[in-house]
Amino acid sequence: MTAILVTGGAGYIGSHTVRHLMEQGHEVVVLDNLQTGHRGAVLTPHFYEGDISDAALITEIVKKHRITAAVHFAALSLVGESMKFPTKYLEANTVKSQLFVHALVDNGVKQLVFSSTAAVYGLPTQVPIPEDSPTHPINPYGLSKLFIEQYLQMMDTLHGLKWVALRYFNAAGASEDARIGEAHDPETHLIPLVLQTALGQRESLSIFGNDYNTPDGTCVRDYIHVRDLADAHARALQALENGKPSGSYNVGTGQGYSVLEIVEAARRITGREIPTILAPRREGDPDVLVAQVDKIAADLGFTAKHSDLETLITSAWNWHSQLSC
Ligand code: UFG
Structure with a gap:
């Protein structure tokens, strides 16, 4: 074989x-x-x-x-x-x-x-x-x-x-059965940090800048x-x-969400408070990063199927919450 x-x-x-x-x-x-x-x-x-x-x-x-x-x-x-x-x-x-x-x-x-x-x-x-x-x-x-x-x-x-x-x-996200997920040490990525804050493992989430050239001023990313x-x-x-x-x-998905939109979605999905504080911009962060996805769709037949914010944050939340049990 x-x-x-x-x-x-x-x-x-x-x-x-x-x-x-x-x-x-x-x-x-x-x-x-x-x-x-x-x-x-x-x-x-x-x-x-x-x-x-x-x-x-x-x-x-x-x-x-x-x-x-x-x-x-x-x-x-x-x-x-x-x-x-x-x-x-x-x-x-x-x-x-x-x-x-x-x-x-x-x-x-x-x-x-x-x-x-x-x-x-x-x-x-x-x-x-x-x-x-x-x-x-x-x-x-x-x-x-x-x-x-x-x-x-x-x-x-x-x-x-x-x-x-x-x-x-x-x-972003974790497996459906919550067996494997995102565990970096130190953690620097937005969604795990938001969920750790929801679990009370961190006092607050720092929002790195709200004066970017985006609709709500926070950076927009394409979460997959x-x-x-x-x-x-x-x-x-x-x-x-x-x-x-x-x-x-x-x-990617071709769809972008701002940092504030991620925090709002996580509040809704987890039902928890997620305190935030405004922090200075992080060096090297572009305003908006969103993929054009036509090439991968045409050549590899790929489109994202599990990357809507609901599925994405829910799977990550299930994984993070069972870790803390
Ligand atoms: N952010 C916060 N607060 C935090 C952490 C992140 O506001 O505590 C913001 C960042 O400034 C950024 C967004 O949330 O605007 C997403 O940040 P992540 O660190 O989760 O992800 P990045 O967009 O910085 O990085 C990701 C990958 C990299 C890849 C990059 C492409 O993790 O490997 O996208 O630019 F290189």
């Missing part, structure tokens, strides 16, 4: 994708260094704790499990941290990914789905953002991912590696359910299997 290698399969989006691929009947092997991932979130018995830059380990895994395709999540992903430690991000995300891609190609694996980000666009010149917009990242995190997208294209030219880069907008993201990865793998050409795709 052939299998799919998932790096970062112990992480938030990785663990949901592993589960989805297994439900589709794939054999899945996870490689994760558990630096930010959680061992308990790995749902396949085939688990390797190790580094993506360990070529000998990649060779062993590919041979042993007859790997035919890989999904590469393993990365550092905090924008703020990347501003403080740019070299750390370029090493972990760019240098190590290059070594990983080489190890795949050397072992004959020619299909790769890569975790990219809306941060490759920087400050968008057009919203909703189409994939062919200029890519001028404004933080090292976005740059570290853009380098790899470009490198993958070179690997296609040189070695026939077929790849899909999925540029995520704002991932992690289950939809998992589906997008499965479709990308299938497209590569079907011989579709390499390329980059936005993964």
Whole structure:
């Protein structure tokens, strides 16, 4: 039996994708260094704790499990941290990914789905953002991912590696059975922070700026359910299997919500008070990030099905509330 290698399969989006691929009947092997991932979130018995830059380990895994395709999540992903430690991000995300891609190609694996980000666009010149917009990242995190997208294209030219880069907008939500969800330490993402505030684990939520060029002054983002993201990865793998050409795709809903709209929806859904305080703008936050989603719909047949605010926040709430029981 052939299998799919998932790096970062112990992480938030990785663990949901592993589960989805297994439900589709794939054999899945996870490689994760558990630096930010959680061992308990790995749902396949085939688990390797190790580094993506360990070529000998990649060779062993590919041979042993007859790997035919890989999904590469393993990365550092905090924008703020990347501003403080740019070299750390370029090493972990760019240098190590290059070594990983080489190890795949050397072992004959020619299909790769890569975790990219809306941060490759920087400050968008057009919203909703189409994939062919200029890519001028404004933080090292976005740059570290853009380098790899470009490198993958070179690997296609040189070695026939077929790849899909999925540029995520704002991932959120948890599995329907509340078994896996979003757990970062430290937590910096809006929806988990809002729900922790609803649970009384934090005194208040800081709203980072209310003088943005948006209807209510707070930043607008395109929130996509992690289950939809998992589906997008499965479709990308299938497209590569079907011989579709390499390329980059936005993964979002095409619909944006402001920070205040998220807080209001969370108040309604949880029935809890969510105290807020106004805080200064956070460095590097664009006013509006919303995906244009026509390309992924046309090429991969993908549309978000679970990303309405009700489903999204309810699933995250169920997961956060059972954690605190
Ligand atoms: N926000 C607050 N208060 C908080 C936390 C967040 O007001 O306590 C605001 C942010 O300023 C932003 C919005 O909520 O306007 C969403 O912030 P997140 O930190 O949840 O997400 P980001 O939009 O900053 O980042 C996400 C991904 C990144 C990706 C980026 C694309 O987490 O990996 O989108 O720009 F790079």
